Amino acid sequence: MLLRANDSILIVVDMQARLVPAVAHSEEVTGRVAFMLQVARRLDVPVILTEQYPDGLGGTVEAVRTQAPDSPVVEKMNFSAMREPDFARRLSALRRRQAVICGAETHVCVMQTAAETATTGFDTFVVADACGSRRDSDKRAGLERLARHGIEAVTSEMVAFEWLHRAGTDAFRDVIKLIR
Template sequence: MSLLDVHRSIVVIIDLQGKLMDMIYRPNLVISSTIRLMKLADLFEVPVVITEQYPKGLGSTHPQVLSVYEKLTTKKFYMEKDSFGCCEDQFYSILKNARPDTNKQQIIIAGIEAHVCVMQTVIELQENGYEAHVCWECVSGRGEEYRDHALQRMNQKGAIITNHESVGFEWARDKNHPKFKEMSRLFREGQITS
């Protein structure tokens, strides 16, 4: 797989919702890293998709994540779902609308749970010709082992395991990129916590 191309990229944030967020491994790391990923997407004008799994029962997206999402100026999309994985007709339609001129889209993934909704989405994306780039610190589940084994399985299926900082540097490619200084400031803001 190639480096991330800012013109082919779409960020997908899967089910970072109320009741589930209270149970996952390292929730603060997931929240703070996902927020930075969204801010990077906004900086580089990369579309962002947020999904929610049965919000009536599980609650809505975590308020800190939702607050940043609502302020994005880049293209943004929302999808409510009942299926565990995202890969249904509506999702593919959103991806097409997000990048209508791009055939080989690169999907950057954050979300929970790693071993269910995230893994099913990533495997189906890979099987359908998309590149899946999973930000390990933006993904979790109920326990470290669930996350670790899911990341291994996704990697075995061809997904790239990455992190939000690598994503930003791949989008910029060069210290002379007009967004580089702003990106560097973002990385210096506050500590990413566990």
């Protein structure tokens, strides 16, 4: 199944000030998340950000937050955002069927959010290069487990080109500048 911008929601999980520095390859992961947000903004894909216990882990890192200044941020205590009534309500209100998920940590909050989002009927995709864990082995295990449950791992460029679906448009010219 291909992704469609007009049916997608981008969910950015817990890219927070006290967590992101501990994530392996954090600069690369943060850059890919920021790229996803730029593409989503250009293609009018709605975004929801989450923050796990922000009193302890801090707010969303600036490099991410600046790319989604008007997007809602849902605070959570549950590892799965789907267990937070405000998140589930916002997700449902968007009336879209494809959930594209990225953030930290892959094997905990990303995995649990993706698994529970899929059980509610969303076609669910995890953006592998825009996800991170403190250990690479945990990231791999999280992605493998999600795959066993039918959740597809994609890359940020796969998402961008599927959302675009064709070259030669103004949107394509804008997005291709972000890739080069």
